[in-house]
Amino acid sequence: MFFAGLIMSEWLSQPVTDFRGRPLAEPGTPAGYAALIERYGLRLPLPARLAAIAERHHPRSTAEWQMMTPRHMPDATLIGHLTFAFRYEGIDLSILAQLFRAEEPAAFARIVRDAPTGSFARRIWFLYEWMTGDRLDVPDAGKVRLVPVVDTRLQLALADGVASPRHRVANNLPGTPRYCPMVRRTDAILAYEAQAFDERARAVVGRIRADLVARAAAFLLLNDSKSSFAIEGEKPSGTRAARWGQAIAEAGSRPLSLAEFDRLQRIVIGDQRFVRLGLREEGGFVGVHHRETGLPVPDHVSARESDLRDLVEGLVAYSARAVAGGMDPVAAAAVLAFGFVYIHPYVDGNGRLHRWLFHHVLASARFNPPGMVFPISAVILRRIDAYKGTLTSYSGPLLPFIEWEPTPEGNVRVLNDTADFYRFFDATAHVEFLYACVQQTIEEDLPREARFLEAFDSFNEAVQQIVDMPTAQVELLLKFLEQNEGRLSQPARSREFEALTPAEVEQVEAVYADAFGPEKVNPHKP
Template sequence: MPEPGVPAGYAALIERYDLRVPLPPRLAAIAERHHPRSDDQWRMLTPRHQPAADMGAQLIFAFRYEGIDLQILAALFDAVAPQAFEVLIRATPTGGFARRLWFLYEWRTERRLDIPDPGTVRAVPILDPDQQFALSEGTPSPRHRVINNLPGVRAFCPLVRRTPELTALVEQGLGDAARAAVGRVRPDLMARAAAFILLNDSRSSFAIEGESPSGERTARWGQAIAQAGTRALSLAELNRLQRVVIGDARFVRLGLRTEGGFVGAHDRYSNQPIPDHISARHEDLADLMEGLIAYADRTVRGGMDPVIAAASLAFGFVYIHPYVDGNGRLHRWLIHHALAAAGFSPPGLVFPVSAAILREIDAYRRVLESYSAPLLPLIEWRATASGNVEVLNATADYYRYFDATLHAAFLYQCVQQTLERDLPDEVRFLEAFDAFALGIQGIADMPTAQIELLQKFLAQNGGRLSQRAQTREFAALTQAEADRVERLYADTFGQG
């Protein structure tokens, strides 16, 4: 803590019931003085906020000041007898807190509590939209008199806190800005820019994995990215995409894993696993993937912010790591799918998230590790004879209910880069190239392929034709023509 205090809310419940969960990104505590200092890890409240020590008071505090944490609640529901929750809810059956807790208990455990009808009361939302991102159109639960605005389902439901940074990014209206920017560009120019951006994103997605695929394989994956959002998401569709991304499957098992999985290395002498991240147990994959697919559909129908939904979906997928190979590229494909399915991406344009990630690869790794690193000590495992891992404890909830706030902020920044950098840069390049190509035709009759080669040579040499270019590929140009070409390049591309 930034100063002396007493844990409160979720921190107190974790401590009291010894809950084995990753700590939330930010905890709450009661400070000793009336003007406490908070930081990124701890929200320090004044002594007047001190809740009673019992479970109910700590839960009320948590709901009010920290929002809903499904992972902690799931662990608490497993640790405490259902009768304790019945007593707690019956104490104030018409209260908003009691009805939210009642719904969450039955939603998560699929066990029915012995609670009387609360009568005619106004329905309250499960998530407070001022605290956490939620569906704009939730579904009513008449039994509990609540509106279920959770973005996901019991099997998969990451949540995102409404931080000042994310709120500012959302309020920029980047989807509308993207459509407006596309509308200002000539359709033929936009089509060419979109084609390059798509191919570059496919190439970048392989580069993130340390691969340099053939042009044919890059183009094939680019076509898969372009089709994102046009088909309903399903396990069969993800399996099909895995076959596309792998290409040669002679040495890779396709489909969901049938054994453990991890990301990391092996000891070179013993072949023992050295995990950086341990994937979901293969026994849990069918349920987790069904939940993930339901999440994708529910967030579109319920009006969830598309970028928030895309981040939760895609990073949840990569933490689950359902396949032996291809998870990283499918994880980034899911971003394209979620944005396109929600109508966030302008028609014909793919946000080049992989290109932005490649530029920000260190930040990307930090975001991935923000959850996988604290999760690792909570997973009990042993090495198998084949050098894999076997998970020994129940871990499914770790992949269902993680906090995706940092992931959403990172993805929003990638989308912002598309609008502020990638799209304008590509449009400017094409406009400059068209002017350059037209000018070249006034100097020499040259095919387009030669003009493209000429432009590349000039770009690589600071706007000057190298001695090699003038004596080999472009030896037919006179010195006067070569000088005009260099001046033309400087005029059109602003270099030289």
Template sequence: MDIHAFSDPVAAYGDRRLPEPARPAGYAALITDFDLSVPLPATLSAIAERHRVYEQGSWRIFGPRYAPDPTLEGHLVFALKNEGLDLCVLKRLFDKASRRDLEAMISAKPGSAYMRRIWFLFEWLTGERLDLDDAPPVGAYADVVDTDQQYAAEAKTSTRHRVRNNLPGDREFCPLVRRTPAIDAFRSMKLDEKARKITGAVSNSVLARAAAFLLLKDSRSSYAIEGEAPSHSRIQRWGKAIGQAGQYPLDAEELLRLQRIVMGDARFVRLGFRDEGGFVGDHAPDTRIPLPVHISARHDDLESLVGGLIAFNARHGGGLDPIIAAAVLAFGFVYIHPFADGNGRIHRYLIHHVLAERSFSPRGMAFPISSVIFDRMDDYRHVLESYSERLLPVIEWRPTEKMNVDVLNETADFYRYFDATPHVTFLYECVQRTIEHDLPEEVAFLERYDRFRAAIGKEIEMPDSTIDLLFNFLRQNGGKLSKRAREKEFAALRPHELARVEALYSEAFSAPEE
């Protein structure tokens, strides 16, 4: 089948300007020629006249020798060879393409690894069987996911197609992550080993206190991200749930349990999975019309999408790097947005769940991911919007009487298959900071504090609670007791004792660590 799009170079593709006049190729050509309503890939490809390959903005430009044949086969093979798998585009393409054209294309080249991969992907994505005999038992098996391009899970062979299915999910939920130098560099750091080395060198009492503090810090920050300042008891209750992450199987009942804990007093919030539309955003001040920045999955699709999430965690994510698996699961959940409220905090909980379940985080220790996210809110929003901004233009919706959104087109594929590369990079950055900075800094602080408290106890008899108060005054005033503290709370200290207290604080907290 011939592809008629872009016989001549163009300067723009939709609202995306090209770096130079070029002919869009691969997925860009297929999307246009088949009129596919899909979120555009973050990076598109095009063929220019100059003999060089480069990336600029949202484009990867190839020289003329890379130009594919202007056919379905040509652009499909170009996409698989140069752009990796975009399962959403492929699913919508297979829904529209002629079965006879696909069968003729595949049967003409039974030995081609690209044809066998396309054949497998068609049947896997659509659940339909092409009228083709099983592949002859000759030649090497081909990986469905090219691991030089994208990260994959443990492979299972498909003898019908003579391929190894190393997709990291099933057809209900299978986001993919591009292989990048940044992510490869993070993986080589072995951050989990660094964390275990830090905690292994710390006394049990200090470690327990550090874990408790970081847990509370994460719980408080997770609410702060949502703009909430709940009671201390509610923060502690959610912190306790985070501390139990990874201990219970992830299923629908577990998600509902977590929502109940998150929401606390639910008199004004409907608990359970949504039975109507949902969106993230505001309402127009005059008309109350929804102004979404993200539209949630249709409630009709929640059963299969949530089931896909659960299956990914239970069966498929295990072969992936734990950070990759955690990012895919957590950001997939927040894009689906299955609840009316509580989605953001459960989304961040799922990161802890995967890291604990896969033994990435030390036993009993929850990295304060939410605290880092709260410090990097602009980056966090940018990561969330990296997909939402491409998703919104292809969702057709209308406002409801309650000023919610009613989605009119089929959108489930948009939440099943997305590129989670920026989400993985961001999560790795957050985890790196918690392990290389937050965790050792908290441990060092507690060790210094213990030295200060022990030194005070040797020289001046005072209760632990009074030492705590003394420490807080010193910390708030740069290591010096304020005039108010000298005259009131610690008026009983003699002048030489006051000087000694300040000196002990300086020894404990000003001297560099060995």
């Protein structure tokens, strides 16, 4: 059965300088996935990187184009370009999902019959039946060497795959047909993986006194909770922030489920009188309304309400499979969390639940030190432009492929089938972003908080030698000194600390300088 609206064309055979609005690094003939997209008229956001065959033997590649030499030119056939794609570009499930609907099953059965023991043919065969649920009219592979579905030199995958006897492949895909974004193994990700951040975090915590660890963990937890609200432009009450902080602290202690997501939404919303809880029963978008017409102006259109349950259940299955299968925890956390926010299953609370998922996966995989939460939301708040850029790296290119109409209520109604856009996307940029956040928490936030607590203890002890003062008053004194570059302001001297003599004030200021260094800045600011 051909894909609805399919426009077939000939295989690309001549060099071009532009492909669907994306300039090539130099003249070349699009190959692999680019050739399949053009040949079958597939409608989807272009992959972050495409491949083409250059006219010379020393081509120049870029972040958007992998330029190959003329000797890499594939046969102008379905199997020729699929083999090229699998060999050099990895597995793109978003393209394969449309391709498997665009071409007749007989074409894929013929690929298997022509090379029943071929590793590429068996991987294509497995993915066809895995994604479509349909069985090709070919016999089982028989006795032949097992090959992994995902080439781990190109993409991240499970540490161990489950054998499929029919195809003689090891299924090391991190997800299921209901949800399985893929991640390319870039130089940046390789460099992050080599740093073993989980071991480094334990080493950092191991150098901190046990009593300081507990206090640092409490501060970082509350800071992350408040920062997650701040990203949404909210200033929660202390009780609400603490309640959400407790939910973050418990991340990873319960398995994910739709009921668990619903429970968390109730916690994060707090006042439920003006927000409908549970999965959306209407469309959703992120954006504004035109101030004159009142029509929606979306920056992102959420998944259709009829697809939400299946997509969320796909997220749940991905979480269990990826963690149990040894998927890189940071990658799994990014894939799960960013996929959730793209789906946007709830009317409200999606952003905070999305960031909670970072903690859930890292805690489930025992990536962070026991009892310690990486303050990822606090880092995101400091890197808000990079965060928004990461979100729009996929939602922006996706927008033109979603057909929608406004509703009388000022919402959107999605008109085309969009579920695969949320199931299968390239999450490489999202993983790189989260890794950068994790690195910052380990190299900056954890040590800075430990230094602050050590300095505070020193400051508190020295102040007590000057004047007997409750710890709460010492904290207030420190706050005033932080705000005034290490000097106690005249208003503070005449009100809160009027009991201090000028000599005592001078001593306190000297103690502050000794404890917190010559910079005299707020230790909780980067």
